[in-house]
Amino acid sequence: MFPKAIPTIAAALIAATPALAQDISIPFALDWRFEGPSAPYFLAIDNGYFAEEGLNVEVTAGQGSLDALPKVASGSFPLGFADINSVIRFIDQNPGAPVTAVMMTYDSPPFAIVGRVSQGISGIEDLEGSILGAPPPDGAWAQFPILAAVNDIDVSTITIEPVGFPTREPMLAEGNVDAVTGFNFSSYLSLARLGIPEDDITTILFSDHGVELYGNAVIVNTDFAAENPAAVTGFLRAIARGWAAAAADPAAGAAAVIERNPAGDLELEQRRLELALDANVLTDNVIANGMGRIDPDRFATALEQTQLVYEFQNPIDPALYFTDAYLPEAEVLMIAP
Numbered sequence: 001m002f003p004k005a006i007p008t009i010a011a012a013l014i015a016a017t018p019a020l021a022q023d024i025s026i027p028f029a030l031d032w033r034f035e036g037p038s039a040p041y042f043l044a045i046d047n048g049y050f051a052e053e054g055l056n057v058e059v060t061a062g063q064g065s066l067d068a069l070p071k072v073a074s075g076s077f078p079l080g081f082a083d084i085n086s087v088i089r090f091i092d093q094n095p096g097a098p099v100t101a102v103m104m105t106y107d108s109p110p111f112a113i114v115g116r117v118s119q120g121i122s123g124i125e126d127l128e129g130s131i132l133g134a135p136p137p138d139g140a141w142a143q144f145p146i147l148a149a150v151n152d153i154d155v156s157t158i159t160i161e162p163v164g165f166p167t168r169e170p171m172l173a174e175g176n177v178d179a180v181t182g183f184n185f186s187s188y189l190s191l192a193r194l195g196i197p198e199d200d201i202t203t204i205l206f207s208d209h210g211v212e213l214y215g216n217a218v219i220v221n222t223d224f225a226a227e228n229p230a231a232v233t234g235f236l237r238a239i240a241r242g243w244a245a246a247a248a249d250p251a252a253g254a255a256a257v258i259e260r261n262p263a264g265d266l267e268l269e270q271r272r273l274e275l276a277l278d279a280n281v282l283t284d285n286v287i288a289n290g291m292g293r294i295d296p297d298r299f300a301t302a303l304e305q306t307q308l309v310y311e312f313q314n315p316i317d318p319a320l321y322f323t324d325a326y327l328p329e330a331e332v333l334m335i336a337p
Contacts, residue, residue: 023054023055023056024054024055024056024228024231025055025056025057025058026050026055026056026057026058026078026079026231026235027057027058027060027076027077027078028041028057028058028059028060028077028079028080028081029060029062029067029068029071029072029077029079029080029081030059030060030061030062030068030080030081031062031064031067031068031080031081031082031083031216032061032062032063032064033061033062033261034059034061034257034260034261034264035257035261035264035269035272036185036250036253036254036257036268036269036270036271036272036273036274036275036276037185037272037273037276038059038257039242039246039250039253039254039256039257039269039273040239040242040243040245040246040253041057041059041239041242042059042242042253042256042257042259042260043242043245043246043252043253043256044057044238044239044241044242044245045057045059046256047241047242047245049237049238049241049242050234050235050238052238053231053234053235053237053238054231054234055231055234055235055238057235057238059260060077062080062081064137066082066086066090068080068081068082068219069082069086069087069090069099069219072099072219072220072221073090073094073097073098073099073221075098075221075223075224077221078220078221078224078225078228079218079219079220079221079224079232079235080218080219080220081105081216081217081218081219082101082216082217082219083109083139083215083216083217084101084104084213084214084215084216084217084321084322085109085139085142085143085213085214085306086139087099087100087101087217087219087321088303088306088310088321089310091320091321092310092312092313092314093313095314098221098222098223099219099220099221099222100219100220100222100320100321100322100323101217101218101219101220101321101322101323102217102218102219102220102225102232102236102322102323102324102325102326102327103217103218103236103239103291103292103326103327104214104215104217104291104292104293104294104322105215105216105217105218105243105281105291105292106214106215106216106217106276106280106281107214107215107280107281107283107285107286107291108205108207108215108279108280108283109143109206109207109211109213109214109215109216109280110140110183110184110185110186110215110216110276110279110280111139111140111143111147111181111183111184111205111206111207111211111213111215112140112181112182112183112184112187112188112203112204112205112206113127113132113140113144113147113179113180113181113182113203113204113206114172114179114180114182114184114187114188114191114201114202114203114204115130115172115178115179115180115201115202115204116172116175116178116179116191116196116200116201116202117199117200117201117202118200119172119175119177119178119179120178121178121179121202121204122202123202123204124147124151124153124204124209127153127158127179127204128153128154128157128158129157129158130158130159130178130179131158131159131161131176131177131178131179132158132159132160132161132177132178132179132180132181133161133162133163133168133171133172133176133177133179133180133181134160134161134162134163134180134181135162135163135164135165135168135181136162138165138181138182139183140181140182140183140206141181142309143206143211143213143309144181145308145309146206146211146213146305146306146308146309147206147209147210147211149305149308150209150210150211150305151209151210161176161177163177163180168180168182168187168190169182169187169190169191169194170194172191172196173191173194173195173196179202179204184203184205184275184279184280185272185275185276185279185280186272188201188203188275189268189271189272189275193268205279211305212298212301212302212305213302213305213306214294214298214299214302215280217322218235218236218239220232220326225326229325229326232326233326233327233328236292236326236327236328237328240291240292240328243281243291246273246277247277247281247282250270250273250274250277251270253270253273254266254267254269254270254273257269257273292324292327293324293327294322294324296318299318299322300318303316303318
């Protein structure tokens with residue numbers, strides 16, 4: 001599976017940006033391990049995009065979206081990568097926390113239900129009456145009530161089987177559950193690697209069924225951003241170029257990942273990167289309008305849907321959760337069909 005389109009970048013983006021007078025060291029906190037979707041950050045290092053911005057960036061692996069939030073809020077990491085839905089909850093539960101999202105990356109979140117045709121799951125209409133495996137901490141499971149609500153799914157007919165992350169796909173492969181909650185670019189490939197034919201695998205993306213949530217975004221410590229606005233903008237510009245490079249050559253992106261994770265599988269990570277590009281990053285909206293921003297109306301709907309699964313403790317204020325103030329204006333990644 002390949003991306004919908006090959007990215008092109010405005011001439012202003014291609015032109016080298018004058019380096020800052022002094023290199024700034026920036027540790028960057030990922031949400032997860034070094035896998036295919038982290039390729040753009042490594043390409044930004046290897047291709048010199050960060051260096052051209054006067055930045056010395058070190059990428060650190062994470063253990064989930066919640067992992068990056070306290071790191072960035074505490075200031076130990078000025079920038080990170082996290083699910084914006086987790087950002088919203090974190091800020092609501094920690095009023096005044098110096099953290100916000102500054103660049104939307106997964107325009108379509110990876111939340112998905114992955115099932116097997118042979119287990120009776122060919123589409124969302126087959127979930128009623130099924131056995132659904134769901135790890136309690138799973139991000140997709142946390143948003144499942146939204147999917148159910150907007151699609152009038154009778155959850156009482158579904159048998160929910162709590163599973164662990166390591167046993168999720170094996171249980172599906174063994175037929176102990178009919179489907180599982182997970183991420184489209186992870187659960188799908190894990191199931192295929194267990195020997196399940198790909199034509200027996202069904203991926204139900206939440207975003208294809210009325211769920212208006214956004215996915216992962218670059219987050220920043222707002223104190224750092226206020227003191228170093230040019231560095232933050234330069235960082236985002238370099239990331240945009242990294243995503244362009246990864247989309248143009250996924251094989252090179254996967255190779256950059258494996259260089260940092262030699263135990264990984266090159267072919268697997270290239271496919272994981274391609275799946276993320278196709279389903280989560282290079283959406284029709286991004287192709288038409290560029291990468292990084294959010295649509296205010298969609299975000300308002302997303303916040304309304306969030307209230308189906310989360311009770312806000314404080315007044316909802318979209319300006320607290322995302323700002324485009326640091327996005328490079330002319331150099332935002334643009335996608336051409």
